[in-house]
Amino acid sequence: MKENCVAHHLTGLDALAGIIVTKAHATGNDFVMLADPAGEHELEAHQVAALCDRHLGIGGDGVIRAVPAHQVFGDASVSRMLAEDPELTSTEDAPLWFMDYRNGDGSIAEMCGNGVRAFAHFLIAEDLVQLSEGQELPVLTRAGLRSVRKVPEGYAIGMGVWSFIDPELASSNASDSLVIASGLDEPRPALSISMGNPHTVVALGDTDVLEGLNLHEEPKVDPVPPHGTNVEFVVPADPLVSTDEAGEPVGRVRMRVHERGVGETMSCGTGACAAAAAVRVWASDDSVTAWKVDVPGGQVTVRFTARPDGAEDVELAGPAELVLRGTLS
Numbered sequence: 336m337k338e339n340c341v342a343h344h345l346t347g348l349d350a351l352a353g354i355i356v357t358k359a360h361a362t363g364n365d366f367v368m369l370a371d372p373a374g375e376h377e378l379e380a381h382q383v384a385a386l387c388d389r390h391l392g393i394g395g396d397g398v399i400r401a402v403p404a405h406q407v408f409g410d411a412s413v414s415r416m417l418a419e420d421p422e423l424t425s426t427e428d429a430p431l432w433f434m435d436y437r438n439g440d441g442s443i444a445e446m447c448g449n450g451v452r453a454f455a456h457f458l459i460a461e462d463l464v465q466l467s468e469g470q471e472l473p474v475l476t477r478a479g480l481r482s483v484r485k486v487p488e489g490y491a492i493g494m495g496v497w498s499f500i501d502p503e504l505a506s507s508n509a510s511d512s513l514v515i516a517s518g519l520d521e522p523r524p525a526l527s528i529s530m531g532n533p534h535t536v537v538a539l540g541d542t543d544v545l546e547g548l549n550l551h552e553e554p555k556v557d558p559v560p561p562h563g564t565n566v567e568f569v570v571p572a573d574p575l576v577s578t579d580e581a582g583e584p585v586g587r588v589r590m591r592v593h594e595r596g597v598g599e600t601m602s603c604g605t606g607a608c609a610a611a612a613a614v615r616v617w618a619s620d621d622s623v624t625a626w627k628v629d630v631p632g633g634q635v636t637v638r639f640t641a642r643p644d645g646a647e648d649v650e651l652a653g654p655a656e657l658v659l660r661g662t663l664s
């Protein structure tokens with residue numbers, strides 16, 4: 336990691352002068368990270384956009400502010416979660432860290448799977464938390480409480496359960512919308528899945544079509560879910576399922592993504608979970624619980640565990656890296 340880089344002349348960032356930022360990525364999904372232990376740096380959309388600008392700023396798909404939950408002011412979702420769940424406590428001595436994630440255009444998103452891995456790595460590097468092997472780190476997000484643990488490939492996150500955005504339509508047709516994208520000859524059926532944030536997953540027949548997509552242009556989804564959507568294009572491997580080194584069945588898909596509020600990114604963790612969930616629905620087979628999702632920035636692993644009520648918990652695992660740390664001047 337490069338140390339003590341100084342970023343000059345970032346427009347609209349005067350209020351942030353002097354603060355220390357870190358650039359991180361998780362399978363190429365990159366973030367500008369900042370620690371705000373006293374809750375003094377509530378970010379405005381234009382500041383986020385300036386930090387994420389790849390020419391005039393530091394550059395990133397999003398910004399992540401680490402702030403103790405009891406120091407978050409003016410975020411209705413955090414106040415509600417703290418008020419509704421007496422077990423969610425955050426104090427100066429034992430802070431519950433809130434991941435204040437913003438997309439590169441300044442918009443707020445409920446959840447970022449790759450972001451949680453980068454967040455945990457950042458908190459540890461900044462000495463704000465200690466996380467030993469086997470221990471679980473709770474992280475508060477706008478989509479609820481998540482937990483992180485160290486694994487050999489980096490970090491694994493308990494992502495909560497996946498769900499259909501439109502359960503009625505999805506369960507009857509295994510698709511609920513149509514997607515048209517630059518590079519596709521016709522609209523394709525798609526399935527919309529929530530991982531706390533919205534995703535619309537489209538299956539393609541082969542990798543040439545996947546590689547030929549122009550995701551600089553935003554895909555059009557009809558009907559678009561109520562709060563917009565991230566769009567994942569997937570090509571299931573052939574054969575879909577193979578065995579890993581331990582002899583366990585593993586499903587495999589390739590994915591590219593156009594993210595809401597960002598554009599094409601090299602990886603999307605919640606998107607990888609949604610993609611694997613959609614492929615299992617299309618295959619009408621939930622017996623394979625481990626999935627490798629190949630993205631332009633690397634590979635993540637998604638695991639499903641059934642609950643007694645039939646819902647499925649999702650775990651996302653993959654690496655996280657810190658690339659530089661410096662001061663905004």
Ligand SMILES: N[C@@H](CCC[C@H](N)C(=O)O)C(=O)O
Binds near residue numbers: 450594597
């Ligand atoms: N890249 C993230 C998702 C970030 C939020 C997304 N753009 C949205 O608006 O929902 C991930 O790794 O999950």
